[in-house]
Amino acid sequence: MQVTDNQIKFIDQYLENSGIKYLDIRYEMTDHVATVLEEKEGDFYDEFKAYMVLHKKELLESNNKFSKIARNKAIKLLFGNLLSVKGLLITGSLFGLSLLGLNHMNFEKLVYVFYLTYFVLILVISGFNIYHKRTKKEKLWSGTHKLMEVVSFIINGIMIFGINTFKVPKEKGDDFYFIIYQCVIVSIVVMTIVTSRQLMKKYKLRYEG
Amino acid sequence: MKNSQLYKGSLTTIIMKLLEENGRMYGYEITQKVKSITKGELNITEGALYPALHKLEGEGLLDVEVEKVGNRLRKYYKLTEDGQKETVNRLAELEEFIKNMQTLVNPKINPDLQF
Incomplete structure (x- = not known):
């Protein structure tokens, strides 16, 4: 599937609401999530939900580690x-x-x-x-x-x-x-x-x- | 990552080796390349890959280029000059490690170690 501009905004907003507040970290994570979803064929929101159920914890851990390295x-x-x-x-x-x-x-x-x-x-x-x-x-x-x-x-x-x-x-x-x-x-x-x-x-x- | 404890220590070396061969790569591309080379045996997770990339960047071994790809920004990583030198050292260290492990796990290969 092709991820649209609005869907990119949706991913970014979701990550921000999940506590990933820094823009530089979100840019990379948004691209990662969008690239994964672009390889799927189903409905965007269904695939997004399925992905987040499995990987949200890892993304948040990665965010914490990145923040520490940046600090x-x-x-x-x-x-x-x-x-x-x-x-x-x-x-x-x-x-x-x-x-x-x-x-x-x-x-x-x-x-x-x-x-x-x-x-x-x-x-x-x-x-x-x-x-x-x-x-x-x-x-x-x-x-x-x-x-x-x-x-x-x-x-x-x-x-x-x-x-x-x-x-x-x-x-x-x-x-x-x-x-x-x-x-x-x-x-x-x-x-x-x-x-x-x-x-x-x-x-x-x-x-x- | 499969058998994470065994692979964890070698993750940065794997990343550096891939960047040495491919010039510049983005996060997801690295995960897919590893998956394809190992025929699906080794899966690098987001939670392991990105902290490793950021650590290498923080150490000055990787440089970053950001490009707009379609409707979003993409962060590419490439080796710095220091990173290229370090890759050679780390690969030599890893090869030595593999050799020693093979000798320990399968002593018959090295007659010197037989009692």
Whole structure:
């Protein structure tokens, strides 16, 4: 049988409703299912149902494994970016700026600037996500979304559990480590945005030409 | 997959060997090729094939090309330069493994191992 455009949409929608939320994974699975069905002669919906009864579990398992691989790949890329010349320059510049800032403001104010930077970065990411959801432009790609999930989880963990993050160190010598710590975290957030954009570009080039 | 425990460890090598011979292939094509070569004896399931392909892609051994075929997108896999070198190594390793297994299972073939 020949699988029509509407039937392709039906397969894709079924996979999405089954929990396969990433577009890059669904493209491959939709093609696989459609190719299998094209070799059958019966009614599309009967054959589809029969196929899913036998293979849905495997498709879902494959989806989970793919998501994990995409997550690991994205994290590897993030670390690569953090340790690249660009990443090290960003961290170094932040550190230099913080030390320079200390000449013009006291330590409490510098902590406030770090807090504000976090706030602005998180606002930018959230605003971007809300805009895409509202305009329904959002396309979920496995690597990008998984990376955002992991980094958001870590940052939220730091904010919630690392209550000392924004506390001014009591010992004078701890200032140095405190600034390094803050610079590294801000760099991770900045490089997450950079890495996400890289991945997004790659996905768009691969799947949208 | 038939006798999955025995075949599982060799799945990536099988995929790489097929890609070495055929240039580029898509998932379903690989399953059908294996089925046809083994005359239906070996069936690679979706649950085994795609994670293996994605793992190889993640390791940089496979490259991906996406093309519109009819009314949908199709993902083709092909070996990278590293993948080609790795295929040679893995095939040599697999051949060695088969040889050792044959010797163990059927010792009469190798007189050196007879007591």
